[in-house]
Amino acid sequence: MILLILCLLLSLPQKSEFFVLNVKGSVQVQGRATLLRKGDKLGEKDKLQFLSAGSAATVISPGKGRMDL
Secondary structure (H helix, E strand, O other): OHHHHHHHHHHOOOOOEEEEEEEEOOEEEOOOOOEOOOOOEEEOOOOEEEOOOOOEEEEEEOOOEEEEO
16 A cells, blocks of 8 residues: 555656756846856746857756756
């Protein structure tokens, strides 16, 4: 019984969370007044605005790995 409950809990969809590893230039999350910084957390549905030419961000997620944006 406990094994069944544990399996069900592990199979539930989990919310993706991303951690910012590095930011180059000016990047802002829509709806926030501050610029994106190293160490910030992002949700799966957050939208980024790249405010300067050549700006980029590197993020990591435990379930999806590392991504360069």
